[in-house]
Amino acid sequence: MSRTGDIRSGLHAPEGERGQYRGPKPRKDWAADWVPNNEGTVRSLPIYVGGASLLAVLFNRAVSGIAPVADASSSQSRADLLTLGLAVTNILTGLVWLSIRPKSISVVKPEGVECRRIQSGLPELVVSELLWVWESLSTVTCCRSLVIIYDSICIMQIGVAAKSSAEDGGAVAVNPVKLMQGTLYQGIKKSKAQNYLANLSLYPGRSELPFLPANTQAVILQPLGDNGIAVIGGDTIRGFTTSDQTWIAYIGEKLDVTLAKHAGEISVLTQESVQRSNS
Amino acid sequence: MDDSQSNGQQPGQLNLSVLRFTLGIPGFDESYLPRYIGYGFGSLLLLNHFVGSDLSAITPAQLRTEALGLSLAAFSAVLPYLGKFLPIKAACSFSRFHLCCGYLLHLSDMTLQRIFQGTATVNQASLPAGNEQLFIMSEGMPEALREQLAWSTYVLLRNTNTIAALVSVGGELCVRGYWSTPDDISRADLVDWFNKQIQNIGLPDLKDALYFPVNSGNEFQTLLPKGTRSLLILPLLRVSNSSTGKLKLSKGLVLLASSMTYAYSDKDRAWIEAIANQFRG
Numbered sequence: 103m104s105r106t107g108d109i110r111s112g113l114h115a116p117e118g119e120r121g122q123y124r125g126p127k128p129r130k131d132w133a134a135d136w137v138p139n140n141e142g143t144v145r146s147l148p149i150y151v152g153g154a155s156l157l158a159v160l161f162n163r164a165v166s167g168i169a170p171v172a173d174a175s176s177s178q179s180r181a182d183l184l185t186l187g188l189a190v191t192n193i194l195t196g197l198v199w200l201s202i203r204p205k206s207i208s209v210v211k212p213e214g215v216e217c218r219r220i221q222s223g224l225p226e227l228v229v230s231e232l233l234w235v236w237e238s239l240s241t242v243t244c245c246r247s248l249v250i251i252y253d254s255i256c257i258m259q260i261g262v263a264a265k266s267s268a269e270d271g272g273a274v275a276v277n278p279v280k281l282m283q284g285t286l287y288q289g290i291k292k293s294k295a296q297n298y299l300a301n302l303s304l305y306p307g308r309s310e311l312p313f314l315p316a317n318t319q320a321v322i323l324q325p326l327g328d329n330g331i332a333v334i335g336g337d338t339i340r341g342f343t344t345s346d347q348t349w350i351a352y353i354g355e356k357l358d359v360t361l362a363k364h365a366g367e368i369s370v371l372t373q374e375s376v377q378r379s380n381s
Numbered sequence: 382m383d384d385s386q387s388n389g390q391q392p393g394q395l396n397l398s399v400l401r402f403t404l405g406i407p408g409f410d411e412s413y414l415p416r417y418i419g420y421g422f423g424s425l426l427l428l429n430h431f432v433g434s435d436l437s438a439i440t441p442a443q444l445r446t447e448a449l450g451l452s453l454a455a456f457s458a459v460l461p462y463l464g465k466f467l468p469i470k471a472a473c474s475f476s477r478f479h480l481c482c483g484y485l486l487h488l489s490d491m492t493l494q495r496i497f498q499g500t501a502t503v504n505q506a507s508l509p510a511g512n513e514q515l516f517i518m519s520e521g522m523p524e525a526l527r528e529q530l531a532w533s534t535y536v537l538l539r540n541t542n543t544i545a546a547l548v549s550v551g552g553e554l555c556v557r558g559y560w561s562t563p564d565d566i567s568r569a570d571l572v573d574w575f576n577k578q579i580q581n582i583g584l585p586d587l588k589d590a591l592y593f594p595v596n597s598g599n600e601f602q603t604l605l606p607k608g609t610r611s612l613l614i615l616p617l618l619r620v621s622n623s624s625t626g627k628l629k630l631s632k633g634l635v636l637l638a639s640s641m642t643y644a645y646s647d648k649d650r651a652w653i654e655a656i657a658n659q660f661r662g
Contacts, residue, residue: 124583126598128591134643137466144463148415148456155453159446166442177434178443184422184429185450188457191418195460204468227525238655242648345540349652352536 145199152192159185209337212246212262212315217273219259223371224364231360232258235353242349244341245334247314251278252330252361253368261335262315274313281331284310290325296351297323300340311335324350327358329365412464415457423454465643508544509608509640512559519553519572530555533656541653542644543637545606549579550617550633550660558638561606578604584634587616592650594643611644613637615657633660 137144159182220229232250239245240261247261256276263273281287286307290297299305299321311321311333318335322342325331332354336342342350361368426447434443516534518527534546534557545558554572566574579585582600590613597605597612605612617633635657639645645653 123587125600128593131594133463134466134594137463138468141467144467148460151453151456155449158449162442162445162449166440177429178440178446180429180433181426181443181446181450184426185446185453188419188422188450188453191415191457192453192460195415195457195464199464199467234659237658242651242655343648345648345652348540352540356532
């Protein structure tokens with residue numbers, strides 16, 4: 103963020119040499135910085151303030167020698183009642199804030215090996231877009247594994263993947279044909295919509311994704327048009343927010359358009375891989 | 382799917398969800414209730430002091446209570462402002478229906494909107510009057526860049542609280558959304574007009590991101606649509622190796638304007654940064 107030296111908006115940056123930004127700088131908002139960092143304190147603050155005020159009112163009454171009678175006959179009583187009302191409002195607000203505190207869910211480090219497999223022979227543009235998708239997802243969301251399958255071949259497998267039991271200890275390879283015959287892919291092909299498995303351990307369909315680390319917590323299955331699927335594995339239960347889901351849907355559409363445009367080159371690769379598996 | 386954990390309650394934790402409520406008044410945000418109560422009771426305290434009591438015979442005890450009451454009223458008025466920055470339970474995989482059934486009484490629309498932070502679309506950010514819908518691009522752009530800019534501006538307008546988006550990459554401009562431009566400029570000259578406005582403020586020389594959550598200041602008034610409250614500007618820098626060392630030179634910028642205050646949460650800004658990364662390369 104910009105320099106925080108200017109604490110009032112509307113101050114111009116010095117008009118020094120040519121090529122200097124001459125607009126205003128944002129005002130430093132202490133509340134926006136302080137509150138999220140001291141969440142616990144802030145949530146219980148109204149309760150303490152309200153509770154202390156409640157006791158103070160009663161103490162005040164006791165010390166001044168007025169009987170603690172809750173009637174509105176004298177101006178003192180009215181003032182006390184109003185203050186008590188405010189104290190109670192504060193206590194209730196504090197309780198509401200405490201009740202809507204999000205449950206903190208811990209991150210589970212995925213067990214597996216780092217892998218970065220991109221189908222060779224793809225055009226430069228497609229590769230750079232695929233890498234952009236991976237960079238975005240891994241930076242912004244809790245995504246730790248990404249597999250993209252299009253036209254029955256695995257275009258990209260990147261991030262953390264399950265370790266194979268073979269001697270070389272590399273990542274488990276993706277079997278695109280088997281995945282596309284499975285229930286998970288068939289389900290999203292029929293619904294043409296994203297499928298979000300927020301807590302992967304609850305789903306029996308888990309066995310169709312053997313290439314993901316065994317302790318992957320959440321998975322998003324994004325269809326890429328009619329021919330592809332993106333499998334996005336995350337390290338936190340319910341770690342993908344609704345915002346993330348919408349962004350992923352849009353990115354999926356974009357990826358589909360790009361891959362469809364280069365479908366000719368991809369189908370050549372499909373034929374090559376079919377020939378290799380037949381021979 | 383996850384209904385058993387829907388309330389997010391740890392075992393042994395008090396279930397306070399009964400305290401959440403809505404009065405069912407459309408457009409009334411219940412989280413502002415402490416502020417209204419603070420104003421109301423504070424005024425009543427003052428009324429009580431000047432009208433309801435014998436001014437010559439006010440006891441110190443009453444003055445103490447009133448001082449305490451007025452401080453509490455001021456504190457209550459500030460509470461909604463602080464509460465805005467507290468993260469609320471992220472109900473990511475729940476539909477509104479599940480959310481409604483999970484609690485004893487349903488939450489008001491505004492509270493639901495804040496729970497789904499960052500997914501409020503243009504429909505929920507109100508469109509201020511005096512702006513026109515616009516979609517212009519520089520001439521002579523390579524096709525690939527054209528498509529990228531069109532998609533990026535589309536997605537930024539749909540997915541964030543943005544009403545107006547401007548992306549400039551290497552001198553090529555794409556402007557989309559609701560803008561207010563001078564009437565005497567023809568559509569063909571609009572691109573030049575926008576470029577000139579950007580140059581006047583010195584935006585191409587910006588080095589760091591700027592986020593104005595509340596008020597963007599007077600300098601931006603000609604450029605931005607009417608009713609802009611939040612403003613986010615991300616420079617697209619490219620690093621060039623010169624003989625003296627690495628230089629950061631500006632390649633362009635992403636400028637987003639919204640009619641809401643605090644329109645861009647941290648998550649929104651992270652996604653916008655990711656979109657901007659397409660052009661940094």
